[in-house]
Amino acid sequence: xxxxxVALAALAASAAFAQTTTGAPGFQIQGNVNAGFGSLxxxxxxxxxxxxxxxxxxxxxxxxxxxxxxxxxxYFRMENDISIVRNDANQGVITDVGxxxxxxxxxxxxxxxxxxxxxxxxxxxxxxLVLGARGAWGNAAFGAINNAGLLxxxxxxxxxxxxxYAGGYGSIVGADPTLGVVRWNNSFRYIxxxxxxxxxxxxxxxxxxxxxxxxxxxxxxxxxxxxGLGQNDQIGATELGLKYVNGPLSLGFVxxxxxxxxxxxxxxxxxxxxxxxxxxxxxxxxxxxxxxRAAKSATINKGFKSVQNSFAAKYDIAGGWTxxxxxxxxxxxxxxxxxxxxxxxxxxxxxxxxVTGPHTMFGTIxxxxxxxxxxxxxxxTTKMTGLGYNYALSKTTxxxxxxxxxxxxxxxxxxxxxxxxxxxxxxxTQKRVRQQVGLIVNF
Numbered sequence: 001x002x003x004x005x006v007a008l009a010a011l012a013a014s015a016a017f018a019q020t021t022t023g024a025p026g027f028q029i030q031g032n033v034n035a036g037f038g039s040l041x042x043x044x045x046x047x048x049x050x051x052x053x054x055x056x057x058x059x060x061x062x063x064x065x066x067x068x069x070x071x072x073x074x075y076f077r078m079e080n081d082i083s084i085v086r087n088d089a090n091q092g093v094i095t096d097v098g099x100x101x102x103x104x105x106x107x108x109x110x111x112x113x114x115x116x117x118x119x120x121x122x123x124x125x126x127x128x129l130v131l132g133a134r135g136a137w138g139n140a141a142f143g144a145i146n147n148a149g150l151l152x153x154x155x156x157x158x159x160x161x162x163x164x165y166a167g168g169y170g171s172i173v174g175a176d177p178t179l180g181v182v183r184w185n186n187s188f189r190y191i192x193x194x195x196x197x198x199x200x201x202x203x204x205x206x207x208x209x210x211x212x213x214x215x216x217x218x219x220x221x222x223x224x225x226x227x228g229l230g231q232n233d234q235i236g237a238t239e240l241g242l243k244y245v246n247g248p249l250s251l252g253f254v255x256x257x258x259x260x261x262x263x264x265x266x267x268x269x270x271x272x273x274x275x276x277x278x279x280x281x282x283x284x285x286x287x288x289x290x291x292x293r294a295a296k297s298a299t300i301n302k303g304f305k306s307v308q309n310s311f312a313a314k315y316d317i318a319g320g321w322t323x324x325x326x327x328x329x330x331x332x333x334x335x336x337x338x339x340x341x342x343x344x345x346x347x348x349x350x351x352x353x354x355v356t357g358p359h360t361m362f363g364t365i366x367x368x369x370x371x372x373x374x375x376x377x378x379x380x381t382t383k384m385t386g387l388g389y390n391y392a393l394s395k396t397t398x399x400x401x402x403x404x405x406x407x408x409x410x411x412x413x414x415x416x417x418x419x420x421x422x423x424x425x426x427x428x429t430q431k432r433v434r435q436q437v438g439l440i441v442n443f
Contacts, residue, residue, distance in 0.1 A: 025066055030061045030443065031058075032440060034055045034084075035050065035439070037051075038054060041431075041434075052083065052438075054400065054436030055436075057164070060080045061127070062076075063077050071135050072133060074132070075131075076132075078127075079127025079129070138190060138191055138192050142187070145184065146183045147175055147256070149176050149310060150182045152243050152312070153311075154169055156312035157313075157326030157349055157351070158349065159353075160360065160362050161351075161388065166386025166402045167386060168349040171406050171413055172367065173328045173347050174330075176256060176308065190202050199245075200243075201243070202240055205235075207236025208229075236258065239255065251313050253311050253312075256309075258306045260305075261305065304332050306331060308328065310326060312325070321353070322353045323350075323351070324351045326349055329345070330343055344375075345370050345371070345410070345412070347368035350364065358392040359392075361388070375411075377409070377410045381409060382410040383407045387404075389401045399439055401437045403434075404434045406433070407431050408432060411430070
């Protein structure tokens with residue numbers, strides 16, 4: 001009993017530290033860890049086991065804030081997304097099933113054994129990186145910064161789920177046109193001062209197309225990565241985000257434009273499926289189902305320009321009820337003259353949540369319809385339903401349960417994950433059910 005009380009006191013102290021240093025000068029370690037029992041049913045195969053991230057991305061973040069005087073502050077944030085269930089995932093390698101030595105996590109390591117066993121291959125500082133200054137004049141920062149689609153759309157439309165289970169992220173809606181990227185590398189962000197509840201945000205990441213042909217799409221030659229300016233091809237991105245908060249009402253709008261023309265591409269490309277980006281990176285890569293990802297080739301002149309408009313709203317109703325949701329329109333324009341639009345997607349999600357005492361419950365529905373003529377899923381609609389429950393054990397710890405059912409007739413998972421959709425079986429249906437029950441600790 002005494003030991004339990006000591007542990008609880010230590011947890012409370014760490015939570016208080018996190019709260020008092022968020023807006024005060026100093027250094028802070030913050031994050032969350034969650035894992036539990038999970039199941040996945042997809043393409044005719046069902047898997048049960050220990051999984052993580054059903055209620056949020058497990059991460060350890062370092063934050064610093066310095067008071068410069070005159071109401072000005074300098075700050076930084078370094079996010080580290082980790083695995084709490086696999087050691088090798090945190091070492092940037094993955095054990096090849098049936099072999100005695102680990103295989104480096106490269107773009108060519110895409111066989112079934114490796115890809116189905118892969119966790120979040122993690123290295124230090126693999127999440128958001130931001131260095132900036134703020135004051136009465138606004139907020140300016142450089143880095144690999146979480147985009148406006150995440151902050152002004154996803155987190156308003158799905159305030160409990162964010163990018164985790166049962167919120168529709170990556171399958172119905174996304175923080176960028178690919179539904180798989182939440183930040184832009186080598187980017188600059190400016191946020192205006194808040195005026196009567198209104199706030200504007202601009203993010204810019206310059207397109208780069210000077211990468212040598214001997215490099216692959218992630219800018220890796222052999223085992224080295226050159227981070228010098230221009231060495232890695234990069235998609236250009238420009239975002240305009242608007243947010244309005246007034247009491248129980250929150251509104252968000254995001255306009256995102258990307259340009260990858262004349263950038264590095266895989267040689268494998270098909271016009272019958274939606275193209276994808278390498279998840280989490282600006283570097284573009286088109287890949288057909290089951291193919292290996294190749295180096296930059298003579299198809300360098302291929303590229304696309306995309307535009308995405310997102311609108312989100314949240315309203316806190318009296319009595320613990322909250323209603324939230326969003327609308328999203330995404331278009332990927334032609335890759336080669338005459339190809340036509342590859343993606344012309346209209347999506348919507350809605351969530352109703354209720355909080356009473358230690359209990360938090362929510363239900364979510366979402367739809368995404370593909371309208372592009374040159375897409376094998378044109379005219380089809382993906383539908384999703386999600387349910388979630390949290391039971392708070394303390395201010396920082398909760399038990400959670402998630403259930404998500406997706407009927408992906410419009411192929412949005414195929415667009416986001418590429419060849420990984422074929423790893424679990426040969427069933428032609430696109431129904432996926434994910435469930436997880438676990439524990440989450442915030443600190």
